[in-house]
Amino acid sequence: MGKRFDRLLFPNGAAKVFTLSYDDGVNQDKRLIRIFDRYKVKATFNLGYGVLGHKPEGPFDISKVEKEEVKDLYENHEIGGHGLYHSDLSSLGDPYMMYEIMEDKKELERLAGKPLKMFAYPFGLFNESVKQTLKKAGYKGARTVRSTYDFGLPEDPFELDPTCHHNDERLMELAERFVKERSMRPEMFYVWGHGYEFDRDGNWEVIEKLVSYMDENREGIWFATNGEILSYLEAYRSLEYSVDGSMIYNPTATDIWIATSFDTIEHLKAGNLTRIKETEL
Numbered sequence: 001m002g003k004r005f006d007r008l009l010f011p012n013g014a015a016k017v018f019t020l021s022y023d024d025g026v027n028q029d030k031r032l033i034r035i036f037d038r039y040k041v042k043a044t045f046n047l048g049y050g051v052l053g054h055k056p057e058g059p060f061d062i063s064k065v066e067k068e069e070v071k072d073l074y075e076n077h078e079i080g081g082h083g084l085y086h087s088d089l090s091s092l093g094d095p096y097m098m099y100e101i102m103e104d105k106k107e108l109e110r111l112a113g114k115p116l117k118m119f120a121y122p123f124g125l126f127n128e129s130v131k132q133t134l135k136k137a138g139y140k141g142a143r144t145v146r147s148t149y150d151f152g153l154p155e156d157p158f159e160l161d162p163t164c165h166h167n168d169e170r171l172m173e174l175a176e177r178f179v180k181e182r183s184m185r186p187e188m189f190y191v192w193g194h195g196y197e198f199d200r201d202g203n204w205e206v207i208e209k210l211v212s213y214m215d216e217n218r219e220g221i222w223f224a225t226n227g228e229i230l231s232y233l234e235a236y237r238s239l240e241y242s243v244d245g246s247m248i249y250n251p252t253a254t255d256i257w258i259a260t261s262f263d264t265i266e267h268l269k270a271g272n273l274t275r276i277k278e279t280e281l
């Protein structure tokens with residue numbers, strides 16, 4: 001077949017993906033979702049079922065949405081798990097750690113009407129036992145709070161490191177780099193935070209500026225939830241290649257796009273065998 005540099009592309013041949021992740025299921029998510037929907041960006045919202053509806057007293061409002069609101073509020077986005085009571089899961093004995101994960105997932109799935117794919121570690125804390133339990137619970141990935149300041153895809157989806165927090169002073173510099181960079185690798189720009197921080201810090205304009213900039217530059221970018229990205233990567237890893245590279249079978253229910261050279265895009269349709277054209281030596 002000659003020299004090839006096959007690489008993953010996202011749906012419709014996009015080379016990049018942008019995603020957001022917001023924790024705790026606070027009431028400010030309502031305003032945040034209005035902004036996200038206006039600019040057609042996608043986010044994953046990580047909720048603790050056991051604290052839904054709680055309205056703690058404090059210096060700023062961190063009250064949680066009601067259980068009855070969850071389904072409709074997050075409909076255009078993704079619901080992820082965040083532990084039943086937001087405990088430090090790495091500090092708990094296994095039985096209780098497993099309960100925090102399982103009970104949260106079971107109840108959120110009942111509200112969402114579908115299996116959950118994504119989790120965010122409370123306080124960003126985890127250990128090997130927590131990771132293994134999340135896998136057995138059926139999760140496909142879990143987010144940390146470690147900034148990469150980079151756009152690489154995760155090596156371990158259970159240590160999914162974001163690019164940066166929305167309060168990072170480099171936020172717009174990274175957004176611009178992401179939009180302008182022409183890379184030979186697939187790239188992901190991943191921003192996270194908490195909705196209540198915009199009220200606390202009086203800086204709603206930060207997120208509006210970011211997502212409006214991404215919307216203006218949406219050419220070649222896939223806007224997806226965390227779970228959609230992980231499912232897509234899983235499908236990509238399932239591709240079956242012939243030894244001579246001329247045939248690729250896509251056994252999944254997901255259409256997949258790859259590049260087989262700098263400017264050749266192949267659309268590998270779900271459940272189909274694709275014959276790859278001979279490339280120049």
Ligand SMILES: [Zn+2]
Pocket residue numbers: 023024082086122123
């Ligand atoms: Zn949290």
